[in-house]
Amino acid sequence: MKKVIRYIKHHKIKSVVITLLLIGYFFCLPQELFKDPTATVITSKNNELIGASIAKDGQWRFPHNDSIPEKFKTSIIQFEDEYFYKHPGFNIISIIKALKQNLSSGSIKRGGSTLTQQVIRLSRKGKSRTYIEKIKEIILATRLELRNSKNEILAFYSSNAPFGGNVVGLDAASWRYFNRNANQLSWAESATLAVLPNAPSLIYPGKNQEHLLKKRNRLLKKLLDKRIIDSLTYNLSIVEGLPQKPYPLPQIAPHLLQKVAKTHYGEHVTTTLNLELQKRVNTIVSNHHNLLKQNEIHNSAVLILDVNTREVLSYVGNTPTDKFHQKDVDIIDKARSTGSILKPFLYAAMLDAGELLPNTLVVDVPTQYGSYNPENYNKEYDGVVPASRALSRSLNVPAVRMLQEFGLDRFHHYLKALKLKDLKYNANHYGLSLILGGAESNLWDLCKSYAALSSTLNHFNESSSEYFTNEFCEPKFIASKTVDFGKPIQNKVLFDAASIYLTYESLKKVNRPEGDESWEFFDSSKQIAWKTGTSFGFRDAWAIGTTKDYVVGVWVGNADGEGRPGLVGIQTAAPILFDVFDLLPNSDWFDKPYDEMQEIAVCSKSGFRATEFCTDTQQEFIQTSGLKTKPCSYHILVHLDENEQYQVNSSCEDLNKIKHKPWFILPPLVKFYYKAKNPFYKSIPRYRSDCLGESKITMEFIYPKKNNTVFLPKNFDGKTNDLVLKIAHSKPETTVFWYIDKTFVGKTKDIHDMAIIPKQGSHLITAVDEFGNETKRKIEVSE
Structure with a gap:
């Protein structure tokens, strides 16, 4: 150290110069060698390529990859730089040989560059190949060797080397020329790619085939001579053909690729998608599209969520239609009229609030609120119908009457709690049509909501009857992200578990599409809680279903909003829904949340809490809040004569002869429609003519x-x-x-x-x- 200090004191200028040179050498290499735009690449959960979009400069250049397959690594080293692991960034022997050959020929015939130097040359685009430039490359190469490992340098090369045309980098070349991942390439294919960067503009697949074949086979012979491959592998490799033209890159989930590119442009993103499931769902959508387009219905979308992890397993944003019919539009996150798809939320809300029991009779008669005149789809009316049946049959009039009774603002509050982002206006803006499609939502938010309800029920039964604070969280499609369900709490977040369970019990009974009506008679049949929806004007058809483990959502229609006859949820969306569920594993049905339920006597005919006048009752488990509901008002005690032909009272009959009998009675208008479908309904007898004090006439x-x-x-x-x-x-x-x-x-x-x-x-x-x-x-x- 003293000698160094003494040298600096006696040679100050030299010391300053050396110091400046060392500083310059240290900083001469840019921190980021390559700043070229890269393609956005998405892969499945198992890292299988799903899709990619070309880089902004028109090159197929995948994001940097640190992993290099052994076959390509061996091939490129043997072809380009045999002493790669031994030199400090340049090979002096190769340089001398190249210099002699170039001087003797009077032009540059040989470069003598190492792979490290080639990395430097690739990063310094467009520089002329002069001796001064070569010296710069050598200096920068030695600096690169000091800063990065040999494998990192190889990774720089394989990610940025030109492979002909607009293909840059090993990953892109492997897919463009062989239609598979680089680590799946054979020795012949790896050797082919190893020789391409040497003269990418001169030889590449589909051009100068003979020259390319000779170079590849020479490399394979070298690998044989060095005993890197055996003779059998060599003989098989040299008979492999060369790729004739580039393959199109996989586009298995193009709309998810669009979605990812909005926030992760130019990156390699591992998604949560299941590749095989995605392919099979694509096939289902394509097959149904071929049928639906005959009725000029051109678009549809499918989303599959894992209830327990909230991962997106399949994302089909549209059909394989054409640009005229807007095939590039991602329907999954677009606002569309909801039709009847919100009805289960109203049913659950009324159960949760203790204003309804599962089978409480609700009125189904022609109804008008001001100028609003809702109608059932079939234009028929039942008079009264059990609430669960009104839901499973998707009756419009009972739903509107239930909303009116429950309160528009109150229900709107529940929907806002579900975080439906397209619900942008206040309750009065939508009015009572809110429950029949007066509002808009999207497939993503609706599937998210159904998944949250299913997960709430699962968590409640799997824990000590607890809820989670962040149950209504966003699903994820990027594998690296985590879903946080929050902390366990004793109180519900939105709907209690019993209300959700009873809602699903009703939705399980929704009539299935034609040909699948007898599903419950087959042991292997899936139990699915599902709901369809059809918007006004036949513009949107929905079908969303859930099991304990999965949520499947389907939308069908035209992206431009054109309505079509027959564009109905049960006819167009439901068949897709059940075809998709057939791809998924069977799930057990939801466990009954006993801790949120009470067993009580319920009037079998009215669905209300039974009173002393209800002659036919049954024990049912209801939600705890249901204990607040009113007792049955449809059964009254009537007083009849001995033959039970007339009503009587003390003014016209001896008290000892009066029979007291419970009677199921309906208001006149309700009775008119009820009797049409229930011919055995017995009207209450009229008063005998000699009796006073008859009941009120309506x-x-x-x-x-x-x-x-x-x-x-x-x-x-x-x-x-x-x-x-x-x-x-x-x-x-x-x-x-x-x-x-x-x-x-x-x-x-x-x-x-x-x-x-x-x-x-x-x-x-x-x-x-x-x-x-x-x-x-x-x-x-x-x-």
Whole structure:
């Protein structure tokens, strides 16, 4: 050290120069050698290539890869730089030989560059091959050798070497020329790629085949001579053909590639996709597309989530249609009208709030709220129907009436808690149509919500009856990301486990598509809770289903919003849903969350909590909050004569002769529709004529509806058809008198249908019974 200090004191200028040279040498090599744009590459969970998009400069250049297959590593070293592991970045013997040959020929015939020097040359693009440039390369190569390991230098070379055309790097070349991963290449294929960077513009697959074949075989012979490969491998390798033209890169999940590129452009991203499942779902979508396009339905999307990990297992953003039909649009995250797909959330919310039991009767009759007039899909009505059955049959009128009863703002709050990002407006903006497709959502958010409900139920049963704070988290499609379900808590986050379970029990009974109706009779059949939806105008068809382990979501329609006849969830989306579920493993049905349930007596006929007048009851497990629901009001105690023909009371019958009997009774309008489908319904007997104090008389219009415009068509003779007025009367045997604008037009008894031919314009219809009770309805008549 003293000698060094003494030397510096006596040779200050030299010392400064040496120091500056050392500093310059240390910093002469850029920290980042290659700044070229790279392709966005996505692979499956098992690192199988799913898709790639070309780099911004038009080159197929995959992101840097530190891993180099042994066959290619051996081939490239034997072909380009036999002493790679021994030299410090340059090979002085090769340089001297090259210098002699170049001087004797008067031009540059031989380079003598090592692989390290070639890495430097690749990073210094476009530099002319002069002796000064060669000296710079040698200096930078030695610096690279000091900074990086030999394997890292090889990785730089294999990731950035030109392989002909617009193919750069080993990974891209392997897929473009051999349609598979580099670590799956044979010796012949690895040797072919090893010789390509030596003259990529002169020889590449499809061009100068004879020259390329000779170079490859010479390398294979060298590998044989050095006993790197045996004679059998050599003989088999030299008869392998050469690739004739580049293969297109796999595009197995192009829409997920688009999605990844938005946030990870130019990167290699390992996704959560299952490659084989993705391929098979692609086939299903393609097959259904070939059928649907015959009805000019061109687009569909499928999403599969793993409930337990919240991983995306398959992502099909659209059909393999054409650009005219917008094949590049990713439908999965696009807002579309929800149709009936939100109905299960309302059912669960009402169960959760203790305002409904699973089979509580809900009213299903023609209904009007202001100018809003919801109708069932088949234009028929049941009078009353169990809530679970209304859900499984997707009846519109009961759903709207349930929403009105539950509260629009209240339900809107539940939907906002589900984090449906396309629900952008307040509750009043949507109105009661919210439950029938008045709002928009997307397949991603809807599948996420169903997965969260299923996971809530799973976690509750698997833990000590606990919920998790972050149950409604975002699914993931990037494998490196983690899903955090939050901390376990005792209180529910949104819906309690029992309400979810009972909702799924109802959805399990949804009628399946044609040909799959008898699924429950087969032991191997999957138990699936699922729901379809169809938007107004037949623009969107939905089907979303869940098991304990998987959620599958399907959307079908046209990306431009064009509606088509037959574009109905059960007909177009449901068949895809069940074809996809057939690819997935069977799952056990959800366990019943007993800790959130109570066993009580329920009226078998009304679905309400049983009262003393409910003669037919059954024990059912209901959600704990259901204990707050009202007791059955459909059963009352009636007093009959000895023959049970008439109602009587103490004014007309001896108390000892009066029979007291529970009776299932419905309001007149409800009864009118209920009896049409339940012919064994027994109306309550009327009072005997000598009795006083009869029950209150009610009557309601069946047709026309409130503020309705009536069109009177003409028959083939040109005669205007009649308008038939209908009312339901609590005592049908009563005589009813009919008036139009105070003009008497007739009377009816027993069956209260009145045929009239009114003039065009506004009219007031009045019906008055013999007891003075009346009901009125305004209509507008048009021809």
